[in-house]
Amino acid sequence: MLKTMLPLVLSGLVGIAAAQPAQITVTNVAADSVLKGLYNRSRYQASTAIDKVSDIAPDMFQQVSADSLSSYLNKLVTFYNRNSGSDTVSTTTGIGAARRWVYSKFQEFSAQSGNRLLPSYLQFNQTICSVARHRDIFAVLPGRDTSNHSILIVEGHMDSRCENNCDITCKAHGADDNGSGTVLTMELARVLSKYTFNQTLVFLVTMGEEQSLYGANAFATYCKNSSIPVKAVQNNDVVGGIICGPSSSPPSCPTKGAKDSTHIRIFSLDTNFSMHKAYARFVKGQYEKWLKPTAPIPMEIMIMSPVDRTGRGGDHQPFSDIGMTAVRFTESYENGNGGATSGRQHTTRDVISEGDTMFVNFEYLRRNTQINAIGLIGAALGPQSPDLTLTETTQHNVQVTVTGSTSPVGTYKIAVRTTGNNDFAVVYTLQGGTTFLLPNTVANTTYYVAVA
Known part of the structure; x- marks a missing residue:
């Protein structure tokens, strides 16, 4: 399953209450x-x-x-x-x-x-x-x-x-x-x-x-x-x-x-x-x-x-x-x-x-x-969801690092979306490693990233 998304900004109905049974x-x-x-x-x-x-x-x-x-x-x-x-x-x-x-x-x-x-x-x-x-x-x-x-x-x-x-x-x-x-x-x-x-x-x-x-x-x-x-x-x-x-x-x-x-x-x-x-x-x-x-x-x-x-x-x-x-x-x-x-x-x-x-x-x-x-x-x-950390590089790019539970097949899916979108804009495949540099990131933009 997907891990809950983490946001990173680059530089530059209420539940219905019922009496208890x-x-x-x-x-x-x-x-x-x-x-x-x-x-x-x-x-x-x-x-x-x-x-x-x-x-x-x-x-x-x-x-x-x-x-x-x-x-x-x-x-x-x-x-x-x-x-x-x-x-x-x-x-x-x-x-x-x-x-x-x-x-x-x-x-x-x-x-x-x-x-x-x-x-x-x-x-x-x-x-x-x-x-x-x-x-x-x-x-x-x-x-x-x-x-x-x-x-x-x-x-x-x-x-x-x-x-x-x-x-x-x-x-x-x-x-x-x-x-x-x-x-x-x-x-x-x-x-x-x-x-x-x-x-x-x-x-x-x-x-x-x-x-x-x-x-x-x-x-x-x-x-x-x-x-x-x-x-x-x-x-x-x-x-x-x-x-x-x-x-x-x-x-x-x-x-x-x-x-x-x-x-x-x-x-x-x-x-x-x-x-x-x-x-x-x-x-x-x-x-x-x-x-x-x-x-x-x-x-x-x-x-x-x-x-x-x-x-x-x-x-x-x-x-x-x-x-x-x-x-x-x-x-x-x-x-x-x-x-x-x-x-x-x-x-x-x-x-x-x-x-x-x-x-x-x-x-x-x-x-x-x-x-x-x-x-x-x-x-x-599915295997247990991995964790992830996001860091901004000195070149103002976003690096994703997969942590915690490891994939039994050595493959991860990295999904990305921006503010205001319920759907992922793009999904990348990461194989043979645990770090991934997101391509085409734009300054002053909030990105939401998930890993599975």
């Missing part, structure tokens, strides 16, 4: 032990380890399936209403039936991967829409690194809503918001559980997002209270649509009916100097290296300046608010701004399709799933 419990003891680093790693290794990015990337690209995503989402919308306060007893409708179905799919994926994937609930007490107890669903794929117990989380919230925040009787399909992020997370659990990674992966489906990010806050609190080192969080929320609605939370799309199936936005906390923006750039770099050159329809990843869309929030924020690296993936063109007067979000109109119009485009969702996957793969298999 109580009695947080992981129902699967084995999953709890793995997350805390207390397990025998040999117990969970594949009989034949597929553990190189160069091998996993092309295989994953083929394995992620639009048909699988479609089958999951077409089932998910049949539960009628997935409000966090909805029915938990019925076997066919409500949040309870929906979460049991997701849990059963995680069990199915585990059986397909030699029982290496550990499904669990995270149960917590907190009053949401008059219901006092709730459950996130998650699955853990144990890592093999005995010296680094950090975990990577990919997540999407499953709860849906209509115009009234606690309406438990309306037909809240929640196809794009956020069935799309839910099924993306499920598909990643299916596909990635066949591979072997250094770090543990967590596939998390949360509740209570629509009321105040409660489910994500409960999981973040659990990680903090249990001293679980979180390497990064990839939150997916509203990631399947390509049609601009009559309203859209800015910065987003231009006019109603406009379409965009080749861009995805990544939002994160703080300035472009933050660890969150650094991780967004890392994901973009992994995609551009491993997938984009051969992708039939290449995607453009837009690294956004704000933590989220104007006036909106998401499940990445409870993590980043307590100092954990976290980002949010969101489609380029949204259909709605969360209000009840226009667009499809938070209404009974948030459906997969109407007539010949697809409001969730499964090929676009597949591409976003692949982008998420390559970010997780690179972060879960």
Whole structure:
């Protein structure tokens, strides 16, 4: 992964606060032990380890399936209403039936991967829409690194809503918001559980997002209270649509009916100097290296300046608010701004399709799933990030010196950008050494440098 950038000048939305959950419990003891680093790693290794990015990337690209995503989402919308306060007893409708179905799919994926994937609930007490107890669903794929117990989380919230925040009787399909992020997370659990990674992966489906990010806050609190080192969080929320609605939370799309199936936005906390923006750039770099050159329809990843869309929030924020690296993936063109007067979000109109119009485009969702996957793969298999120092030479040039962790292959990537740019302007390759003199530097210019 990239080391946080360091600046050198040559001479010449606030996190959403939620009340704290109580009695947080992981129902699967084995999953709890793995997350805390207390397990025998040999117990969970594949009989034949597929553990190189160069091998996993092309295989994953083929394995992620639009048909699988479609089958999951077409089932998910049949539960009628997935409000966090909805029915938990019925076997066919409500949040309870929906979460049991997701849990059963995680069990199915585990059986397909030699029982290496550990499904669990995270149960917590907190009053949401008059219901006092709730459950996130998650699955853990144990890592093999005995010296680094950090975990990577990919997540999407499953709860849906209509115009009234606690309406438990309306037909809240929640196809794009956020069935799309839910099924993306499920598909990643299916596909990635066949591979072997250094770090543990967590596939998390949360509740209570629509009321105040409660489910994500409960999981973040659990990680903090249990001293679980979180390497990064990839939150997916509203990631399947390509049609601009009559309203859209800015910065987003231009006019109603406009379409965009080749861009995805990544939002994160703080300035472009933050660890969150650094991780967004890392994901973009992994995609551009491993997938984009051969992708039939290449995607453009837009690294956004704000933590989220104007006036909106998401499940990445409870993590980043307590100092954990976290980002949010969101489609380029949204259909709605969360209000009840226009667009499809938070209404009974948030459906997969109407007539010949697809409001969730499964090929676009597949591409976003692949982008998420390559970010997780690179972060879960990459070596420990090196450190770097920057010095100004007597000739007023910038010298980069790599320190700390050494590259196992003797190669480093040196990335450079200037003030006001979220993206790197240029990436250099350093081989056979640990010092590099940046070319073409200009006096009185601030440069941000990263090394990987």
